[in-house]
Amino acid sequence: MELADRAVGLLLTLTSLSIFTYYTFWVIILPFVDSDHFIQQYFLPQEYAILIPVFAGVVLLCFLCIFIGSVMLKSKKKKA
Structure with missing residues (x-):
């Protein structure tokens, strides 16, 4: 199991x-870099450099709020 954990850790580190x-x-x-340089074809337009992280942050925040809300509702039902 330890080898699998290390492999997953290595994969996550390399990905990040x-x-x-x-x-x-x-x-x-x-x-x-000039706009007609060949390297430009491997990247999205510059607007997406801001839009993608903002969208990912909003989605992450929504999931976090939903998770906390569901945990609070479950703990409230256990008390009653």
């Missing part, structure tokens, strides 16, 4: 590192 590197390159370096 690759996402961080892609996003950092997209937001910090890409605005200084």
Whole structure:
């Protein structure tokens, strides 16, 4: 089981590192590259650099609120 946990940890670390590197390159370096350069085809337009994290944050906040609300309702039913 320990080997599986380490493999999952390594996979999550590599995934988050690759996402961080892609996003950092997209937001910090890409605005200084010419718009007709071939590397531009691998990235979405700059507007999405803000829209995607904001949307993900709102979705995460909604799920968190729903989870906390359901836990509070379940604990209230157990007391009664």
